[in-house]
Amino acid sequence: MALGREFVADWIARSAQAISEHRSELITLDREIGDGDHGENMDRGFTAVAVKSGDLPADATPADVLKVVATTLISTVGGASGPLYGTAFLKGSQAVADRAELDGAAIVAFLTAARDGIVLRGKAEVGDKTMIDAWTPAVDAAAAAQAEGRSEAEILAAAADAAQSGAESTDPLVARKGRASYLGERAIGHRDPGSVSTTLILRAAADAAAAA
């Protein structure tokens, strides 16, 4: 069953909910190897997204909604994560611009374009201890699941699981991008906050798809 606009709306609502519930956790993670605002930034952004995306006309496509998510994140999150997530949703929405509903291929196209957008802006590679360490495994797992002919919900669940492992994989790393890079060896043993927020958003997508 392909996913329509209601799925996107539910995904946004669940993301906002998850970010809000994990606000302090994200602040604590960012406090340890950054400047302690990631939970606040994301919460401010997704709160605004939840409001803004509710204002759309009834005939809005998934891409229309995702574009509003993008511009709202850009204009409310700030910090490094604002432009990065904003670009991700913007490029992702462009990749699915023509669809009324998102099938497995569209989901993979969305995730790939989103990840590529982040790399374009932030120049991070896997292993740099950033949100890319969650996005890239997620894209790869989604593509593999789609190649195996899995359902949309299964594809997103695979992406979320891979993001989760990707986030965990940042623990032993030294950072090469973002604020944590200033810390050198002292970043070792801490999880990258952006990879955790990425996992929350992809898990929200999987849950929304499962409930659809």
Add this chain to the structure above:
Amino acid sequence: MALGREFVADWIARSAQAISEHRSELITLDREIGDGDHGENMDRGFTAVAVKSGDLPADATPADVLKVVATTLISTVGGASGPLYGTAFLKGSQAVADRAELDGAAIVAFLTAARDGIVLRGKAEVGDKTMIDAWTPAVDAAAAAQAEGRSEAEILAAAADAAQSGAESTDPLVARKGRASYLGERAIGHRDPGSVSTTLILRAAADAAAAA
């Protein structure tokens, strides 16, 4: 046995020693109802006094030494206590200016003039919770002991004992002069630091006289 210049020198040395030993106690008392510098001020002053009074010529009189004490305190202590103790020693030295040695009458004259000097500058009365609460009972006790024909050492011991009781008597008082007066009722239950330093100085005098 009347007290000569050696007595004054010993008194100064013992005062410096006592102030230095009680530096923290005076700081703590002043911290509670003032600004926490009384021990530092007095220690700075008496350290300088100990040095300066050693420089005097062999034929210096007690009054000469006491005048050096006065000017040194004035130019090193600062705060409220500097000018007050400075004036006390200045007026006191003037009261015994003609003596080669200090007998009981001279000691009473010194103490009386010292106390009057403090009152002249600071306008405090007994009960205002200042060093005057130690000085005035000390003067009265010294005068009474001298009237009874006691020795110089006994006169100074009586003064020190009375100063001690006077200092203790400040505990329940509200202050009407000095920094503690800003506190109103909150000064109750704390001892006035200046009355304690006065007691230390008079006790040093009594000890020096007993050892003479």
Add this chain to the structure above:
Amino acid sequence: MKKLINDPKNVVAEALEGVALAHPGLLTVVADPAHIVRADAPVQGKVGLVSGGGSGHEPLHGGFVGYGMLDAAVPGPVFTSPTPDPIVAATKAVDGGKGVLHIVKNYTGDVLNFETAADLALAEGIEVRAVVVDDDVAVKDSLYTAGRRGVAGTVLIEKIAGAAAQRGDDLDAVTAIAEKVNGQVRSMGVALTAPTVPHAGEPSFDIGDDEIEIGIGIHGEPGRQRVGLEPADQIVDRILHPILEDLPFASGDKVLLFVNGMGGTPLIELYIAFRRAAQVLAEQGIEVSRTLVGNYVTSLEMQGFSVTVLKLDDELTELWDAPVQTAALRWGR
């Protein structure tokens, strides 16, 4: 105690060396007896202005030495009045033949030491007047206290009297202006934390994580009341009302509103306090025609602030606006 110092005994002396190195051309520092004078002192034919008091309140007073403000500042040890010697030396150094005004904050120690210094200067033929600043409404001015303290209003008196001296007023006139400002300025402060005097090594008072001290002095003397931590607006209201009632300030008055940081409070918070104070004055019909926000009369690293309100007229406004060139206050040149 966590301080950026070498030895508690050398704090003032080393800071003065830093002041001299940081502001050559503006001022000269004499190490012993310690005082700071305008580089071009004595200015012949001008009344000299000298202020001083314990250190730890920087930029007060050394930061206000220069054209249009103080001719000399006399820093005592931290939170302790200077002795007469450096006050006399500073007085002599700035005497340009028209006499010297001492601006003294009302603390027993400052008053007594400046009095002694004035006597000594007079003995050397210098005419000296003194104005005793007592703007702090937190202390009741009665027979039962040492009188109101001098706090942040001191800066305004130094600026305005300094401008009067700079324009050539004689000693009587400069003294009268200083007295007038002192009569029209009122202040009150609040502390969120206590300062730590280097030689004491521990905070001047103990204060809980959820308490603030209302009516605090600038030497870590406890204030008149301790209350629970409150929103900034309520704290401002608590100290602004006693200020306004004291003079009293009335609808139609023009004032200078000064929100002063005590050292450890971020500027962003001082602006939050300024906002509320300005709102309250506007509500009462009092016109804020001049402003000052920043750390000018501090108490080491103490977190807290004070509000000062000065009633202005055309003359005081003109003197406030007159050019000034010091390390901490500068405009017009």
Add this chain to the structure above:
Amino acid sequence: MKKLINDPKNVVAEALEGVALAHPGLLTVVADPAHIVRADAPVQGKVGLVSGGGSGHEPLHGGFVGYGMLDAAVPGPVFTSPTPDPIVAATKAVDGGKGVLHIVKNYTGDVLNFETAADLALAEGIEVRAVVVDDDVAVKDSLYTAGRRGVAGTVLIEKIAGAAAQRGDDLDAVTAIAEKVNGQVRSMGVALTAPTVPHAGEPSFDIGDDEIEIGIGIHGEPGRQRVGLEPADQIVDRILHPILEDLPFASGDKVLLFVNGMGGTPLIELYIAFRRAAQVLAEQGIEVSRTLVGNYVTSLEMQGFSVTVLKLDDELTELWDAPVQTAALRWGR
């Protein structure tokens, strides 16, 4: 957490209201999207200068808006880069037809948000250049980091580029001056305590009573090394040597020496640090020909300081000396 605020959510907005009330005539505050512009903006025929970044560093950047320095400042939430919208609004507000220079501190967030804003402004026909400030030698500038951070040197760039714009230099020339200053300025900082971000509610890092953090950033990012508390002179030496070696500065150089307070360190301590830094430069034959001491680039109530050294030549000296009239830096008018 003990702060003089009302609600953590309103800190920046309320402080901006305070800024507007405190400095009428000098600047105008737009509440939404939040930015501060010179009262007389846009100045026709002058290159516009815009800077910005997270709040909590006051007086940076709003305190430097005015004649001879910035045309606009864009404050983000506390310690968080502003989004593109207010940057675009500020850029449009100050465009006097000669283009706009963005002065951006090198943090991923600031760089990305200013980049997006520049794209949007360009789309509206405004020529925009950017200089990315990266003066902090505590961070290695290598492939393995986000590059050196922009810290206190930013003030010097804003002042000097501001003077170049004010004298009428075109966008290329102003950009070149800003790049030149950035190329010749180096900084490093130390923290004794951690700042507390209002919405976080607890200190940005934990630090022992006997520890200091060397190479600290201005957002509570931990530094590159933690050592035991030391005398001030040793701490200054620790950060001054990497600064001097980096450019490197050499005997015979003329420099501007800037000792910047991080917010919670008393001015008296900053002068002790200045003294040592000036002594070391003198020993190495480096001439301190201009100076700045005070709290200019802060990190909320953090105790600590940074040292900045800028190599001067005649042109930079002249631009530094040129008149400036802002809330936090003022001379010559």
